[in-house]
Amino acid sequence: MQNGHTQQAENVGILAAETYFPQYYVRQEDLERHDGVPAGKYTIGLGQQGLAFCGDREDAISMSLTVLRQLMERHSVSPQEIGRLEVGTESSLDHSKGIKTYLMNLFEDSGNTDIEGVDLVQACYGGTAAVQNAVNWVESRAWDGRYAVVVMTDISLYAQGPARPTSGAGAVALLIGPDAPLVLERGLSATHMTHAYDFYKPSGLYPAVDGPLSVYCYLATMDQCYQRYSAKFEKRFGRPFSMQDADHALFHAPYNKLVQKAFARLMYVDYCKAPELAPMYQGLDLGEGAHPLPPTKLPLDLQKKLLGAAFQTYDRKASRLGRVSSRCEYDSVRPSSCVQRQCGNMYTASVWSGIVQIIETTGAALEGRRILMYSYGSGISASMFSLVGRRVDGKFNLAHMQAQSDLAMRLARRLPRPAEEFEQAVQLAEARYCAGGYRTEIPSLEDMIPGTYYLEEVDFRYRRIYKRVPGGPSPLPASPTTPTSYQSGMTI
Numbered sequence: 001m002q003n004g005h006t007q008q009a010e011n012v013g014i015l016a017a018e019t020y021f022p023q024y025y026v027r028q029e030d031l032e033r034h035d036g037v038p039a040g041k042y043t044i045g046l047g048q049q050g051l052a053f054c055g056d057r058e059d060a061i062s063m064s065l066t067v068l069r070q071l072m073e074r075h076s077v078s079p080q081e082i083g084r085l086e087v088g089t090e091s092s093l094d095h096s097k098g099i100k101t102y103l104m105n106l107f108e109d110s111g112n113t114d115i116e117g118v119d120l121v122q123a124c125y126g127g128t129a130a131v132q133n134a135v136n137w138v139e140s141r142a143w144d145g146r147y148a149v150v151v152m153t154d155i156s157l158y159a160q161g162p163a164r165p166t167s168g169a170g171a172v173a174l175l176i177g178p179d180a181p182l183v184l185e186r187g188l189s190a191t192h193m194t195h196a197y198d199f200y201k202p203s204g205l206y207p208a209v210d211g212p213l214s215v216y217c218y219l220a221t222m223d224q225c226y227q228r229y230s231a232k233f234e235k236r237f238g239r240p241f242s243m244q245d246a247d248h249a250l251f252h253a254p255y256n257k258l259v260q261k262a263f264a265r266l267m268y269v270d271y272c273k274a275p276e277l278a279p280m281y282q283g284l285d286l287g288e289g290a291h292p293l294p295p296t297k298l299p300l301d302l303q304k305k306l307l308g309a310a311f312q313t314y315d316r317k318a319s320r321l322g323r324v325s326s327r328c329e330y331d332s333v334r335p336s337s338c339v340q341r342q343c344g345n346m347y348t349a350s351v352w353s354g355i356v357q358i359i360e361t362t363g364a365a366l367e368g369r370r371i372l373m374y375s376y377g378s379g380i381s382a383s384m385f386s387l388v389g390r391r392v393d394g395k396f397n398l399a400h401m402q403a404q405s406d407l408a409m410r411l412a413r414r415l416p417r418p419a420e421e422f423e424q425a426v427q428l429a430e431a432r433y434c435a436g437g438y439r440t441e442i443p444s445l446e447d448m449i450p451g452t453y454y455l456e457e458v459d460f461r462y463r464r465i466y467k468r469v470p471g472g473p474s475p476l477p478a479s480p481t482t483p484t485s486y487q488s489g490m491t492i
Contacts, residue, residue: 197210
């Protein structure tokens with residue numbers, strides 16, 4: 001893209017997507033044994049497989065540096081081609097200085113400091129708000145013809161107790177621009193915002209969590225968003241919306257069992273409108289009362305029946321969510337939740353990690369398909385919206401991105417650690433919280449992927465010094481209009 005453009009941007013959406021997660025993780029079955037809970041409590045009860053965790057050498061800043069550089073290198077985007085950069089996070093390490101300012105180190109050698117955007121903080125919703133801002137900027141008269149980038153980076157960590165197994169860590173970077181292979185459907189975005197104390201961080205390392213209230217808020221807010229999204233869809237297309245109009249569905253995932261419940265509930269809502277919209281529930285006795293019942297009024301036995309009946313559709317290949325076709329089969333919900341299940345809750349990056357996953361698993365077959373997304377942030381902020389895949393020429397096409405994706409390989413190459421080591425990392429996080437004057441210890445640099453950024457030291461003035469593990473690609477891509485001599489390798 002070039003400056004001095006005169007045409008209005010069209011088909012604005014995601015041009016490219018990357019994700020990063022720590023090398024260390026603990027298997028949930030190992031955590032079950034360590035915690036002395038019944039087998040299956042975390043793996044079945046929460047639906048989780050692994051929990052990614054950081055030592056003191058990685059944090060939200062280092063992960064954001066790694067994933068942004070990964071995006072620029074893999075997709076040959078030069079620092080001078082970026083005109084907007086926003087960060088969604090709830091893991092800030094400073095009450096004043098944003099993570100975006102650290103990312104500007106990657107642009108220093110190019111001389112590009114003309115980059116709009118700052119950090120956005122609103123629980124797990126900040127990344128989605130940043131995507132909305134980026135798309136709006138590209139579509140506006142303020143756009144200067146350059147790309148926008150959104151980085152989402154978070155570490156979730158909970159106090160000892162039932163919430164700790166839902167911890168996790170990771171980051172996502174999205175490249176936003178026109179003529180995209182995944183286009184945000186304009187006019188089909190529904191939002192619900194209100195006040196609740198379901199999850200918040202008033203002080204200290206750990207959040208305050210009301211588990212039952214948080215689940216209720218997640219599902220009740222989804223009901224509101226689904227109703228509003230459906231109304232907008234019907235107004236545009238002249239027919240009611242149901243989950244059969246979506247080819248894939250991505251959900252924010254505090255833990256995967258909640259994603260399963262959310263999907264089952266949307267199918268239940270469809271069934272209450274017209275039974276033929278959710279054939280897996282045909283013959284199911286819903287009991288008395290005016291359906292759909294609110295989440296708090298749904299009997300436990302009915303919840304289990306709905307979840308069990310919907311699970312096959314959630315897990316299988318389907319031409320449209322809810323009906324099977326031998327002509328054109330593809331995955332619906334579960335495959336796009338693989339990173340969530342294996343890495344845990346990544347807060348702002350959670351729902352968007354599914355985009356990276358679905359590009360790798362589906363590629364060019366996404367062309368012409370609708371991806372329904374539900375983004376939720378406690379407090380409460382939430383939106384339901386959709387993307388549509390399309391065929392494009394050039395390097396930002398789905399087939400090319402699928403061919404160069406290595407997500408499954410990177411997940412498989414992670415290093416499982418004993419649950420005791422995870423607990424040691426938690427204790428170290430507690431000791432390092434708001435501390436200064438120390439050098440970092442874990443993980444060992446030999447265990448980190450070459451090119452990964454890491455925190456080397458926090459000095460006595462609380463200044464953070466970051467470096468890269470030797471061996472990664474260097475330098476960053478050069479702009480066609482920028483002398484390559486300006487493009488030196490970055491070491492922070």
